[in-house]
Amino acid sequence: MSDINLLPVVAIAVPLLASVLILLVGRYENIREGVTITAAVAMLGTVLAMLPSILSGSRITISLLPMVPGGDFALRVDAFGMVFALTAATLWLLNSFYAIGYMRARREHAQTRFYFCFAVAIAAAVGIAFSENLLTLFIFYEILTIITYPLVVHIETPEAMRAGRKYLAYLLVGGVFLLAALVLTYILTGTTTFVPGGFLAGSGSTIVLQVLFLLFMVGFVKAAWMPLHGWLPAAMIAPTPVSAFLHAVAVVTAGVFGIVRIAGWVYGMDLMASLGLGTLLALIASFTIITASLFALTEDNLKLRLAYSTVSQLSYILLGVSMLSIAGMTGAMAHIPIHAFLKITLFFVAGAVIVSTGKEYISEMKGIGRNMPVTALMFAAAAIGICGLPPLSGIISKIYLAVGAVEGGMPVLLLVLIASAVLNAAYFFPVIYTMMLERPDDEFSLAAVSEPPLTMLIPIILTVAISILIFFYPAMPFMDLIDIAIAEITGSVIP
Amino acid sequence: MIWELDFALLLFMIFCAIAAITVRDLLHATIILSAYSLIMAVIWSEMNAVDVAFTEAAVGAGITTVLFIAAIARTGRRSSD
Amino acid sequence: MIESFYELFFARYNYWMAIILMLIGLYALIAKQNLVKKLIGLNIFQTAIFLFYISLGEVRGGTAPIYLPEGVDALYVNPLPHVLILTAIVVGVSVTAVGLSLIVRIHEEYGVIDEAGLLQELRRR
Amino acid sequence: MRRNVIIKTVSRFLVPFIQVYALYVIVHGALGAGGGFQGGVVFAASFILMIIAFGLTCVRERFGYRWIVMLSALGITIYATIGLLCLIPGGNYLEYGSIEAALGIPHLHGYLIDAVEIGIGMTVMAIMTSIIYDMGDTGGESP
């Protein structure tokens, strides 16, 4: 076993180790947060160290220990997993700085618990990315569910507890469905190891496979597709770094990541098409995109509006999968990092506003752009990116999706894309307008407001910068990785 | 063995059992239980189970009764049913 | 007719009686309110089971399982149930003793030893 | 409480007989009806008679809890240890035959059974007496 084989283990072990250290040194704030940052850097380094070999087309597989029939506990790093892992690792680093600023500025309680859970959550997220089979994925998936619960109920108010119960109910029920799907897959095929291009073909009757897919869909309720999205707005009661990182990146992306994995590595696109699952997925995705956008329009709480926006945007990924075409799949995969970078910016800004002004409702944010110009500008930039306008990365995935819609023979989906873009603009531009152009009702209320601390501001700027970088240099590393992944699942040679 | 005698004893035992659980005075019930055990011992010895009969006579009719009486002395002999 | 009557009755009347006794004991064990009565029922129940066992070991025309002097040919009854029941009797008296001491304790704590009264006491506290 | 003189006299007369009979029952177990358990119970019955005649406290002073603990433990120890002794000549637990074969004494098997019965009798007697003490003790301190 060469050294590189151990890297995926290291990538997961680093945050776990950090979480233990955090618990141990919890009393000393600076050391505790130093541990977090160090671990984030170390993990990003580990992931980056694996990047060259993945880009060269190889895969890293390591089987850790046998567990139950239905899969060993095994890790495998492939191009698609790398996309997720790289996104998560980068954003964890940025988010750590942001969280330190946010938590200190807000003087939040139980910060040790916060950092501990955060570290375990990122380990679980990376574990999902690097899972070699359904069982491993399920294990990390459930750990992610449980460990994010304390983050959601962080403020411990009765309202938060209610939200937490809702969160737990949705995700654990989802987990049960996923387990059912996992067992069923094992019963049908005798394996749950992901195979590029799928391994389910011919293992069961049409109806069984269709039901199985539905089980998987409910299982990946973390993807927040409608009407099973209820947990995501509820989870917005969490502190903003949690909302930003987990509920824009790690948790929800784990959901869509799972669905893409299922589509590409368990079912395979041909089987999906022959089962008519593309249409089903397209229906769900279109419904979610439009409805969630409408929900977002009416929502006054900024974080909730962003949450609905997330629900809507995640379904772009499902939409891409549903097209069952190379371009659609590419768009879907590309949307994972692109959306993550843009949406985290928006949440960062929402948190910055809360820290600086304590305001959560859009109608109260009139004119804060005057006192926090950089923050507001970054919000505008990220919003533009989400809407799919250059020079931010959002447009890349949208173009692929549009091509995919045509290629996949579902031009009607183009309409969905266009309608959604319009709706995106409709719910984001009023916010930008309110922030930057409107005058505050009460001039004095904003007197003490200023830009958030630098530990928060810099991550915001960096995420926007990365989004712009992705627009100009899409190939490195995300599109290259995605090309490899697509080549894997379609069976064509690696370009 | 003589089945008529056997049968009569068994019938009497059933009578004793019913009496033991219906009599309201616990002390009486205990004595009836003791009689029940003794008859049981007789039946067993008649069935050639001498060891068991001996034991039942010593334990069922002896020790158990004493224990019951001791307990009743400490709790009260009236029973509602 | 006579044959079947014999089959039904004479061949197994010991079992019938044992079962009836078991049921009487079991009924007292479940339904009687007074805790001492329950233990009396328990004793009846157990003794009836012992009767059932001893009946299993009986052999028509047999003698007690103690060897007769050599040369005397005898049919002995099955000794194994006797052994089992000797053990079971001990178990029975042990359970009775523990049950009675529990009753004494319950009486000390609550002042009553019938279920209705105990329920009342529990509700009162 | 004054106790009836007749009962006292009769029991003083009877108790030794009962106890001798109990010993007889214990050792006679191998030959006919009887055995350690029955004998132990009969022995305990003699104590019951004494309790009835002389009162609990009086009997307990003669035959106290220390005796009960010792005898009950000793009884089971005899049983279990004889069982363990059977391992020395290479037999299984409780395989009296192995000792008989090793020592070459005829009928040792039967004697060992008698020894075991005595152990049983001791424990049963002690424990039965203990139970009767505890059940009959209606308050007041005990030694």
Add this chain to the structure above:
Amino acid sequence: MTLIDHLPVFLIAIPILASLLILVAGWWDRRLCYPISLVTILSQFGAAVIILAQVMREGTVRYYLGGWAPPLGIELAIDSFNGFILTTILLLSAAAVIYARRSVEHEVGPEKTIAFYVLFQLLVTGLVGMTITGDIFNLYVFLEISSIAAYALIASARKPRSYLASFNYLILGSIAGGFILIGTGNLYAATGALNMLDISRLLPASFELATVHAGFLFLVIGYSIKAAFFPLHIWLPDAYAESPSAVTILISTVMSKVSVYALFRIIFTIFTTAYIVDVFPVTGFILFIATVAMIAGAVIAIAQSDLKRMLAYSSVSQIGYIMFALGVANQVALEGGILHILGHAVMKGCLFMVAGLIIYRVGTSRLSDLGGIAKVMPISCAAFALAGASMIGIPPTIGFMSKYYLVLGALEAGHWLYAAILLLGSLLAVGYIWRFIEIAYFRDGRDRGSGAARTLEAPASMLAPMVALALLCLFLGIFVEGLMEIVGPAASLLLGGA
């Protein structure tokens, strides 16, 4: 014959002598009870591990007591199944006895220490005897030893309610004992044998007799009462909730498991699958009841306001999971069931230990009085969370693994609906586990002046076994494959394989 060959009987004979030693030595000095008890149970555990290794190496270990081979004598038979159970129960007993020290001082009182340890030792011995005996009547004898010891131990809390709980248990336990005796008698009448293998060999000839069916029913009902299988669980909540913590741990983890073991043994070894599938088809019925038990137990547990009572009802539910395996009766499900015997013992032991710690420190186990307790008892509550996660079935804990096997087995047998109910029903565990977690971690206890605010973590002798069990929940789950090397053969053994 080396000494190693006699280990099976040492497992019983030495502890009996040890209990006498506890009595005599304790009479001399009370402080000697605990160390003697500890050393005995630990050495029993060591012996169990050695025997298990031997069984895995050489196959079933048989020990003829008195040198009399069956059908004349009694044999101790240890195969991979009861070797596994034996190790499990002794592991938990060891944990319980370590934990017992402070619990006894606190809940039983110094003057009852000797009797407590003697009975504790006898209870463990009785259960060990039940586990390793190969004779169906001997099983009954050891069952009664453990039952009588358990009645007294439950009452040793010396609270008024504990006497009542103990008496109720005594009544139901005696009914169970009587049924077991009747069942044994019926089997004896039908076959003339008492040795389990012997019965199982002779039984097929009289499979059609009503006597055999009745024997089956009585044995199953009897042991179901002892195992608290729904709806025969009515003694359980009081008995668990009112007894001293150390006793609760022992009877909830070890005693119920041994009864379940006996049930498995009777159904699979004596009657064999051929009987319960073809001759007297009860598996469907058992499966149904087990499913009802899982759901009902969990639902009632959610409605409880007392931590110990809640955990007690959770046991009713979890016994349902084990019986589920019995109802499915195929290799994979049985593996899950056997795994769950271990898993449930470990996690429920840990949970009850936490409850006991809370009683030890706070003095109550009412849920409403425990707000914010995690702040003052962080280690205990973390252990609760870990064991609770296992109870819910969060991977990679042992609770998940057993559930996984159960579902897999149910699906393999084609019980789609039951598998679905099991999966969804397992979520009900979240309902009660999470109630405590929420209260302990996320509810502020600051408004309460006394109570939790001044309490601290418990002494090490209580903390250590608890933490060990909590970590065991995790490690057993992660390294479940090693466990399967024992569980797999055990399950196939039950199904009649080698």
Add this chain to the structure above:
Amino acid sequence: MKLKALLAVAFIGIILFWAAGDLPAFGDPEAPATRYTGKLYVDLALSDIGVENIVAAILASYRGFDTLGEVVVIFTAGISVALLLRRGGRL
């Protein structure tokens, strides 16, 4: 309660009577129990053990382990009663 008890007892009674119908006839020397182990003990006890009382032979030797258990049961009961009832004292 009474009705429930009656129902339970009736249920058990039905099983018992049903089972008794298939029991070997009372005193039947050809019953499985008598024919198998019963005969074995009767035939072997004297030569194996050398005591006249077969019951004692089985009790103390063949099934000696049961008897050990029996003694332990009574010992357990004694300690239990002491635990429950004894005031003061060392136990």
